[in-house]
Amino acid sequence: MSRLKQAIDKTVSLKTPVGYFRNGNLDIIVMNQNDNRLNLKFCEELHQALDQLEVQKESRGQTLVTLSTHPKIYSNGVDFENLRNDKEIEQVLEGLHQYILRILQSKIPTVGCIDGHAFAGGWFMAIAHHFRIMNTDRGWICLNGISLDIPIPKAFNVLGTQKIGEQQYWETCCLGTRFNAYEALERGIVHKIYNSENILKKTEDFADHLAKKNLDPIAFRLMNADIYNSSIHSLSNDKNWDLTIQKVSNCL
Structure with a gap:
């Protein structure tokens, strides 16, 4: 049994919303809350998993897989049903901002295994990773905010543009286009695609390949921060959420 499948089974047995495991050279974060929609509790659990990762004494030769x-x-974005007011919407946006920022600034390579739908906030959770691997048998990846009249905040737009390029991101963001795995690969949104039978094994093999590079975490983090400087700066400073909060509030 693959280490990723072991982590999934362990998370399910523990009935925890988010599980963190270190198994050899893999650090694994497993999301386990229904359709992994973002609410206050789920954001808290995601950050606790990252806390566990970041306190590990040895990081060299590791890869993170989510x-x-x-x-x-994978994740269907903001949990409209369980947010009660504008303050909670703002707190969830802050939680998502910080989660993306922490993934983006990781001192080890990161791989998002997109084994199903990744919509809205889930799209950004996936795109923050250095590599994305998607299931060919099921799942769409989509920024559907435009169809709900919800503007995407500036910092997310900076990140999306830097990750996949201006034209590709414009089509994804401003048109709300849905992409299957083959289309997402063609557009550079994901890097590798596999069917349901092989995606866990192939993701683990790829993560293991990255880990074997035995990269120095200090040098990795410094260069990574330089490359993603514009996204990191915007995520750290640009929080023009008022209209987004208002529009999300209309969906509650």
């Missing part, structure tokens, strides 16, 4: 226990969903 994935979901849900057979069809």
Whole structure:
């Protein structure tokens, strides 16, 4: 059994919303809250998992993989049903901002295993990783805010543009286009695609390949921060959320 499948099974058995495991040269974060929609509790659990990762004494020769226990969903974005007011919306946006920032500034390579739908906030959670691997049998990756009249905040737009390029991001963001795995690969949104039978093994093999590079975490983090400087700066400073909060509030 693959180490990723072991982590999934362990998270399910523990009934925890988010599981963190270190197994050899892999650090694994497993999302396990229904369709992994973002609410206050789920954001807190995600950050606690990253806290566990960041206190590990040895980081050299490690790779982080994130994935979901849900057979069809990576994350469906903001949890409209369980947010009660503008303050909670703002707190969730802050939680998402900080999660993306922490993934983006990781001192080890990161791989998002997109084993199902990744919508809205889930799209950004996936795109923050250095590498994205998507399931060919099921799942769409989409920024659907435009279809809900919800503007995406500036910092997310800076990140999306830097990650996949201006034209590709414009089509994704401003048109709300849905992409399957093959289309996402063609557009550079994901890097590798595999069917359901092989995605866990292939993701683990790729993560293991990265880990074997035995990269120095200090040098890695410094160069990574230089390359993603514009996204990191915007995520750290640009929080023009008022209209986004208002529009999300209209969906509650």
